[in-house]
Each structure stands twice: as C-alpha cells, then as structure tokens.
Amino acid sequence: MSWSRTVLGPLLLVIVALVAVAAGATAGERAPRASLTYVGMTGGATIAAGAREPVRLYAEETGSGRPILLIHGLGASTYTWRNVVPELARRGRVIAVDLKGFGRSDKPFDLAYSPADHARTIVEFIRRRGLDDVTLVGHSFGGAIALLVTLELNRSAPGRVRDLVLIDAPAYRQPSTNFVDLMRMPVLPYALLTLVPPELATWLALDEDQARLMSPRDVLSYAAPFRDAGARHALIATTRQIEPPDFASITAAYATIPQRTLIIWCRDDPTVPLATGQKLARTLKRARLEVLEGCTHVPQDERPDAVNRLLRGFVR
DSSP states (O other), X not given: OOOTTOOSOHHHHHHHHHHTTTSOOOOOOOOOTTOSSOTTOSEEEEEOOXXXXXXXXXXXXXXXXXXXXXXXXXXOOGGGGTTTHHHHHTTSEEXXXXXXXXTTSOOOSSSOOSXXXXXXXXXXXXXXXXXXXXXXXXXXXXXHHHXXXXXXXXXXXXXXXXXXXXXXXXXXXXXXXXXXXXXXXXXXXXXHHHHSOHHHHHHHHSOHHHHHHOOHHHHHHHHGGGGSHHHHHHHHHHHHTOSOTTHHHHHHHGGGOOSEEEEXXXXXXXXXXXXXXXXXXXXXTEEEEEXXXXXXXXXXXXXXXXXXXXXXHHOO
C-alpha cells in the first residue's frame, strides 16, 4: 500500500492498514442466531466445533458442476471475489464463503479465531455441504487456511481437494508488523478500531492505484461489517493468533501435498513478499508460480483480467 494519500499520524496508519487489508468485506447486517438460513443466502452451513456454540457461515453460490470454494483474506469477505466469480462460474459451481467473524458469518465473542480454528470450520463446511473433488482458492490469510484445509483433508478424506489456487498467501513465518504488534496490546486496539470510522479507514488504507479502481459502493462494502463490534473483535482475535504455534511442522508438511497448485503473486507485495511465493513453488510438488506486475497484495482487485486469464488456464 502507498501511504502518500494519508494525512493522519503513524499510529492511525497502522490501524487502517488491515481494516481494509488488501481485500473487501461485504455489506449487510449480521444474521440472527435464531435462524438456520439467511435471507438471500444461496447456501451456508451451521458448524459445531467441539463444545463451542455452533457457528453459521454465510456463503454465496453460482454456477454448476464441480465445486470451486473461495476463501477470502483477513478482514475480507465474499465481496473480494466479485471480479472473478463470473469467470469461474463458467467452469464450475462457485461457492464463496465468509470465514467465522467476517462478512455475514456469525461473529461470536470467543477466542476460537486461530488458523486451526478457521481451518476446522472450513473443513466442516466442506463436509456439511458434501463437496468432493473441490478446487480451493485462497487469498492472503485465506490461502494459508486453504493449505491447512488441504493437509487435513488429505489425511482424513483423500480426494476431497482436487487442486489449489494460492494468491499472495502468508504460508511461512515472517517478521511481525506494526499492525500485529498493536493488535496484541490489551484494550487499545478495541478502542482505536471503534473510534476510527470504517469508511475513512478503508479509503485511507487503499493505495493510489487500488483507490482509482474503487467505486463509492466498493468502499462502503469494504467498510460495512466493521460497524459490528463482533467483526472488530474477530479481526483483533484472528490477528493476535495469526502465527500458529506449530508453524514449523505445518510448513514441513507442505511437501506432502500432491495437488496441482497455481500460485499467483504480485511482484511488489509489501505484505507477503514474493520470496514466500517462490519458496512455496519450490516446496509443493506440482506448483506453478505466476508473478503479476502492477499490483501489490490484492490482484483480484488490482489486476482482475490477469487473474481471470490465469484461472481460465488452470481450472478444468
């Protein structure tokens, strides 16, 4: 992201960096807990994780044929896929899901927001929906979740995952950021994310190229979920646990993944460096890395035509 547009102090810059973190969040009200389905919802699932309260995940579905499951990044939602869903729907049954705590999924005030927790809900979602031979597409944090989901399903249900698309995914340990350090502080992040208007934070967080592509509707859609205190809690709780304690064993297991994998990366990504994508491409058995120019961390927003071209050549 470029910060030449901002006029706020360094602390606010840190805050806004991930409120709209390289992706969108869809507008809409939080769904009531009394109902199993959502008005206008094309498909979802109620997920029970152990003894925890069941969590209902919102999903949007279009197309027919073999399933293609889209998993958004941190702070994002199904809205981040708006430019690629039409293309993918020509090739299969596209299901875009909101992670727990984001978009229109449930946002409980618990601490079950670790990568393992998010992966468990997606695994259960796949099982509840009866998805087989699925292509997993994950952007940023969603790419890391897609890798965890693949590892688990390869162990417990071989054949569920057909292939993978990973977009600027933080698959390896990397230095902490100012934002992560701030989110780990007590009390302060809750106060700051409450005081900063979501629309202002979203607009300021966009770099200049991305901002030129965003309509007022886009900005409002990015910002809308963060009016909900549960969404702010989910962002903070997920960020605080973003690096799993067993990261070394997870990354060591990547070499066991046999699925055909397309890795898409922005050359100038300041959030997850290209070196991560290059390392993934060397480690995964059947991976191909495609590097895009003219984007930072959200190629599906910044270079949608290029992303769609790559998806056309990969998704069968």
